[in-house]
């Protein structure tokens with residue numbers, strides 16, 4: 001960085017730990033998550049006096065990373081977490097990898113053994129930058145305190161610009177104690193890191209021509225639309241040229257749920273009509289999506305009728321990685337969509353939309369509406385009661401897919417889920433992070449009985465800090481998604497997917513643990529629902545609680561399946577809609 | 581699928597610890613095969629050049645280039661097959677040689693301008709530089725005598741002209 005760019009904030013020398021805290025202030029960090037330990041004690045000593053940055057002490061470092069992630073997903077700001085060296089750092093990794101796969105901006109700090117001990121297998125030493133290299137956008141090992149403030153500034157910049165992602169800073173304990181002048185820069189200048197924001201005019205022209213001549217176009221929209229705040233432009237464009245929109249799991253909420261042009265989610269558990277529309281489209285416009293295998297199905301049979309596949313993405317490596325795009329546009333989704341919007345002719349695709357509406361009528365999303373307690377009903381009622389205004393955070397499994405199908409968020413950043421990595425244990429801590437970032441919103445976790453137990457200890461964090469999230473356990477007594485695959489593809493051989501202590505053929509004969517008692521043990525609220533008619537009253541009761549977490553244990557039909565389903569490796573239009 | 585070809589990729593990178601690891605991690609994680617990798621400082625001590633030879637079709641090549649460019653410490657990436665360039669690789673080769681065939685081997689070495697760097701009763705060590713074709717031709721010619729050991733530096737390349 002050039003010298004003119006430097007603002008020498010203080011001439012007084014500061015320690016590395018002081019510089020870290022000062023840098024966080026400069027980055028407007030209001031909250032951070034983590035657990036102390038030997039290699040970060042100098043930092044925690046400084047945090048002790050720091051009243052303007054709220055610290056949330058978690059019960060597991062993985063949860064700290066997920067909380068930072070959930071905070072970032074809900075607010076669009078950078079989430080911050082910290083852990084000690086060795087086991088603290090390795091515990092963070094699942095959370096970092098989760099954020100990496102979903103392009104979420106977080107900055108993680110880890111303590112490291114003193115610089116002279118690095119490489120000696122010192123107590124609690126782990127090669128943290130080595131371990132996290134493939135799961136971070138970038139990472140730093142700071143060996144000299146004079147680099148520290150610059151590295152922190154670069155880390156926040158890298159995490160939050162271009163295609164966002166996690167950045168890790170590994171800080172040896174002696175660097176935290178060493179002293180130097182505090183230096184801050186007006187702006188970050190990294191000559192080797194210059195994301196492309198503006199789309200190339202020639203490529204945009206090609207795409208506009210393709211849109212003007214398409215008869216059956218579709219917008220296939222991913223999380224990049226939410227990252228770049230492009231939802232309003234997306235709606236304008238879809239309406240102006242009358243193009244239906246299907247979203248990935250990551251983009252749920254980016255397009256109004258009740259809109260005529262909304263096809264819902266595509267892919268493995270997507271709607272039949274979204275998948276049929278993809279397979280019959282003559283123009284696919286991918287926006288901030290990455291043609292993940294859960295979305296495309298069998299690649300060789302993907303989109304056989306597409307004359308053009310256009311792909312708008314800020315990350316050039318996403319383009320033509322899985323599906324070759326003949327109209328690639330590298331750039332920020334919002335800026336590119338704005339350019340396109342200006343150039344396209346208004347259009348009506350009456351026949352195409354008529355065809356899609358027919359598919360919608362023939363294959364609606366549905367489930368058995370009897371008097372049993374079914375998971376889809378619970379989520380529909382959550383949707384009705386909150387009118388889609390709550391932030392819903394999911395764990396991973398069948399309940400996640402039901403939530404994706406039946407919760408209709410009104411707006412972006414209201415449906416948070418681990419899409420890329422599919423991390424069980426993500427939902428509850430991420431919800432705590434989201435609630436802390438958006439305290440005025442209702443935050444609901446749709447959890448599985450398996451997943452919730454992967455970070456259930458954070459009930460303590462929520463209770464102690466008076467954080468109100470409502471955890472709805474869709475309790476089927478199973479690792480349900482695993483059981484579903486075993487039922488469909490492994491001859492009903494339920495190998496290690498049953499979670500209860502013994503099965504006597506009775507429903508929920510001995511669920512372990514008793515989640516209501518666990519909640520109470522943590523001094524949270526705990527309710528159980530076993531009957532359909534109790535769903536709404538119990539939810540209403542839960543919504544009245546304001547200052548602590550609520551756990552509702554819904555005992556649902558054990559062997560309910562998620563449909564529709566495109567089996568792994570099948571084409572998008574080879575859809576199972578129910579058990580024969 | 582397009583045909584599998586050999587590609588020489590050159591990356592200018594910051595001369596920082598961890599950069600080599602970052603690049604080899606990238607190749608390993610994405611399943612790209614590296615034929616050779618040569619690293620050294622450039623005219624600017626803060627910058628190193630890595631010359632990487634990979635095999636793959638156009639699609640893989642495109643991904644490799646993009647993935648390298650995405651790394652924060654990578655300044656610039658070139659692919660040499662698109663430009664007029666000179667490539668060199670250095671080979672040290674230890675060949676079985678006795679009184680009967682030593683002269684013959686030396687003759688081959690001279691034709692290829694290989695240097696004799698060590699002689700013993702049973703072996704000869706030759707040093708040869710050149711491009712892929714020349715080295716392959718030479719190695720094939722001396723193979724019948726028995727190659728005891730062969731070491732290469734890996735390809736480096738530079739563009740012609742300004």
Ligand SMILES: Cc1ncc(C[n+]2csc(CCOP(=O)(O)OP(=O)(O)O)c2C)c(N)n1
Pocket residue numbers: 395396397398399400422423424425447448449450451452474476478479480481482
């Ligand atoms: C950390 C982790 N381990 C294992 C898996 C594999 N897995 C995917 S879904 C699932 C079952 C989830 O069970 P539960 O949370 O009860 O949800 P359900 O499917 O029953 O709704 C498992 C084990 C995973 N996604 N993440």
Ligand SMILES: [Mg+2]
Pocket residue numbers: 397448449450474475476477478479480
């Ligand atoms: Mg379950």
